[in-house]
Every structure is written in C-alpha cells, then in structure tokens.
Amino acid sequence: QKEVEQNSGPLSVPEGAIASLNCTYSDRGSQSFFWYRQYSGKSPELIMSIYSNGDKEDGRFTAQLNKASQYVSLLIRDSQPSDSATYLCAVKRAGGSYIPTFGRGTSLIVHP
Amino acid sequence: GAVVSQHPSRVICKSGTSVKIECRSLDFQATTMFWYRQFPKQSLMLMATSNEGSKATYEQGVEKDKFLINHASLTLSTLTVTSAHPEDSSFYICSASLVNTEAFFGQGTRLTVV
Numbered sequence: 001q002k003e004v005e006q007n008s009g010p011l012s013v014p015e016g017a018i019a020s021l022n023c024t025y026s027d028r029g030s031q032s033f034f035w036y037r038q039y040s041g042k043s044p045e046l047i048m049s050i051y052s053n054g055d056k057e058d059g060r061f062t063a064q065l066n067k068a069s070q071y072v073s074l075l076i077r078d079s080q081p082s083d084s085a086t087y088l089c090a091v092k093r094a095g096g097s098y099i100p101t102f103g104r105g106t107s108l109i110v111h112p
Numbered sequence: 113g114a115v116v117s118q119h120p121s122r123v124i125c126k127s128g129t130s131v132k133i134e135c136r137s138l139d140f141q142a143t144t145m146f147w148y149r150q151f152p153k154q155s156l157m158l159m160a161t162s163n164e165g166s167k168a169t170y171e172q173g174v175e176k177d178k179f180l181i182n183h184a185s186l187t188l189s190t191l192t193v194t195s196a197h198p199e200d201s202s203f204y205i206c207s208a209s210l211v212n213t214e215a216f217f218g219q220g221t222r223l224t225v226v
Contacts, residue, residue, distance in 0.1 A: 102155060
C-alpha cells in the first residue's frame with residue numbers, strides 16, 4: 001500500500017515564526033516529491049518540488065528530503081497570515097506509473 | 113509553471129441531467145491528465161487517469177459509466193457526470209502532467225446538483 005502520511009493539524013503559528021510541515025511516505029521507489037498549497041475552496045497550487053536528498057530553498061520556503069528516513073518536510077520562514085492554507089505533500093515514482101500520491105494535507109493557521 | 117484551464121468553475125444542474133467539465137493544458141502537451149474529487153474538508157480523491165487516445169483508468173469504486181472521461185487530444189480532457197444526483201455534488205479538479213514532472217492543477221469545478 002503506497003501511502004503518504006501527514007498530520008492533519010491544524011498547525012497554529014504566530015506571524016513571523018517558522019512553520020514546519022512534515023510528510024512521510026512508504027514507497028521506497030518514490031523519486032519525485034512535491035508540496036502544494038490549497039486555499040479553502042480553491043485547487044492546489046505547486047509551491048516546491050524536490051528530487052534529491054538535502055535542502056532546496058525558494059524564497060521563504062525550504063523543502064527538505066531524506067530518502068533514507070522516507071520523509072520530506074517544508075519550512076516556511078517569516079510566516080504570514082496569507083500562508084494560512086492546507087499544505088499537501090505528493091510523491092511520485094520514477095517511470096512506470098507516474099500517478100502522484102497525495103497526503104491528506106496539513107492545515108496551517110498563521111495568526112497575527 | 114504550466115497553465116491548466118478548467119471550465120466551468122461553477123455549475124448548478126438539476127438532478128438527472130448530465131454535466132461536462134473541460135480541462136485544457138494551455139502551454140504544454142500533457143501526457144497524462146488526472147481527475148480528482150474533493151468533498152469539503154476532505155483530501156483529494158483520485159477518480160481516474162487518462163492518457164491521450166486511450167481509455168481512462170478508473171480508481172476502484174468509481175463508476176466508469178457515470179463519470180465518462182474523454183481524452184481526445186494532448187491538450188484536452190473532458191469529464192461528463194451523467195445522470196447527476198445530489199450526492200455527486202462536489203469539487204472536481206483536473207490536473208495535467210508530463211512523465212516524471214509535477215502535476216499542474218486546473219482551477220476546479222464546483223458542481224451542485226439540485
């Protein structure tokens with residue numbers, strides 16, 4: 001059973017703090033990892049992709065991947081109220097069936 | 113990122129009628145398109161995967177005769193909800209991708225069956 005696990009939250013952080021979102025996956029064949037943000041009533045939008053172990057930074061966002069431990073995380077620095085949303089983790093295998101598997105998402109609330 | 117356009121964004125229909133939702137990849141030719149359904153405060157549920165020119169692959173529990181998917185070209189896939197009932201009311205989202213790349217989502221379609 002290929003699964004992607006996320007804590008549903010809500011994760012509540014004060015404005016300006018670092019929000020840390022975590023995701024674990026069960027399929028060791030996973031090669032591509034993605035973080036999506038979904039505002040209430042809207043469709044998901046891609047914010048980060050990561051393919052190799054280590055950190056990848058893009059503005060206030062840092063994705064971290066550890067394939068040995070099968071987890072991927074997303075750090076949001078200087079959190080803003082506009083970051084309040086549900087964050088979805090997705091993983092894909094390389095080749096073959098390339099259907100992304102999504103986690104249930106973590107609800108993030110950034111309070112002023 | 114790539115642009116995926118989904119239309120309509122919102123539709124209200126009467127019970128028993130059919131509704132067609134279009135999904136277009138505007139600036140790339142999508143190898144695969146995916147159709148999801150999402151109920152309020154629930155996670156994305158994959159309904160089916162479609163590849164251009166071939167029959168869609170439906171997930172377990174999804175009625176293929178009720179949710180008709182046509183992937184006529186590399187840039188267009190359609191989902192038709194046939195004989196819609198109130199329990200079909202949901203948020204339907206398509207996404208498109210190339211092999212081994214990220215999936216890009218359409219804006220979603222809010223379907224309400226009255």
